[in-house]
Amino acid sequence: MSVRIELSEDKLIAYLEGELDHHAAPPIRQQIDEAILQHKPKKLIIDFEALSFMDSSGIGLVMGRYKTASEVGATLTVQNISAQVYKVMRLSGIDRIAVIKLKSQMRG
Amino acid sequence: MKAVNQIKLTLPSLSANEGFARVAVGAFVSQLDPTVDELADIKTAVSEAVTNCAVHAYGDAIGTIYIIAEYYSDRTVKIKIKDKGCGIENIEQAMQPMWSSLGGERAGLGFAVMQSFTDGVKVRSVLGKGTTVTLKKVLSQRVHI
Ligand SMILES: Nc1ncnc2c1ncn2[C@@H]1O[C@H](COP(=O)(O)OP(=O)(O)OP(=O)(O)O)[C@@H](O)[C@H]1O
Numbered sequence: 163m164s165v166r167i168e169l170s171e172d173k174l175i176a177y178l179e180g181e182l183d184h185h186a187a188p189p190i191r192q193q194i195d196e197a198i199l200q201h202k203p204k205k206l207i208i209d210f211e212a213l214s215f216m217d218s219s220g221i222g223l224v225m226g227r228y229k230t231a232s233e234v235g236a237t238l239t240v241q242n243i244s245a246q247v248y249k250v251m252r253l254s255g256i257d258r259i260a261v262i263k264l265k266s267q268m269r270g
Numbered sequence: 271m272k273a274v275n276q277i278k279l280t281l282p283s284l285s286a287n288e289g290f291a292r293v294a295v296g297a298f299v300s301q302l303d304p305t306v307d308e309l310a311d312i313k314t315a316v317s318e319a320v321t322n323c324a325v326h327a328y329g330d331a332i333g334t335i336y337i338i339a340e341y342y343s344d345r346t347v348k349i350k351i352k353d354k355g356c357g358i359e360n361i362e363q364a365m366q367p368m369w370s371s372l373g374g375e376r377a378g379l380g381f382a383v384m385q386s387f388t389d390g391v392k393v394r395s396v397l398g399k400g401t402t403v404t405l406k407k408v409l410s411q412r413v414h415i
């Protein structure tokens with residue numbers, strides 16, 4: 163699993179790739195947090211397009227990044243969410259703290 | 271009813287084995303030609319149960335995780351994930367969504383995921399002895415042309 167971080171103006175976009183589980187989460191968490199604290203964006207966007215698996219550890223990762231983003235006053239959007247990942251997210255009430263954009267909503 | 275096929279896996283509770291366990295069980299279940307969603311559901315539920323063995327059962331130590339997966343002629347899949355770790359004091363509370371005994375970034379959603387992604391979750395646990403989680407999933411009938 164890996165994360166690629168892109169900055170554009172006041173946006174910080176973290177592109178996740180691979181399988182996000184308890185084993186993979188710690189270095190991803192650290193890289194995204196470092197980037198948030200260093201660049202203090204207005205918007206944090208986590209992109210799930212290239213993510214092939216996620217379990218509840220992914221929820222922990224998103225909620226944790228929401229906290230870090232809040233510390234610098236940034237909002238959180240999670241985008242390119244597959245139907246399978248959405249089934250996990252739906253259980254968590256993440257939609258109350260973040261904007262969720264499903265894969266199907268991203269096109270057109 | 272007798273299982274048509276069965277596998278047993280024994281592995282150390284290293285976090286690196288979370289991925290291996292779900293992929294191995296997924297490969298076994300693939301013999302039944304499940305739908306993409308059914309397979310993803312099973313892998314996610316197995317990942318939750320195995321991760322719990324790695325995170326909670328043995329504390330900072332490394333113990334053993336025992337997995338038995340089997341399927342029946344009616345396309346029922348049963349997966350037993352067992353540890354000989356600390357056990358769960360209050361199973362009802364543990365299965366409550368958003369409840370976690372650990373801080374950090376645990377969402378407390380593992381059991382909720384297992385429940386919503388399968389057709390049945392049974393938990394047996396004895397404090398100081400260990401925990402067995404049994405997941406059941408009934409696969410849809412597939413029509414082959
Ligand atoms: N195999 C186990 N051995 C001992 N305790 C367990 C085991 N599995 C679960 N538990 C207990 O049940 C609680 C709830 O488990 P659950 O998987 O729902 O949440 P979590 O693991 O804390 O968080 P998450 O799965 O969202 O990362 C755990 O916090 C732990 O106290």
Ligand SMILES: [Mg+2]
Binds near residue numbers: 322380
């Ligand atoms: Mg868990």
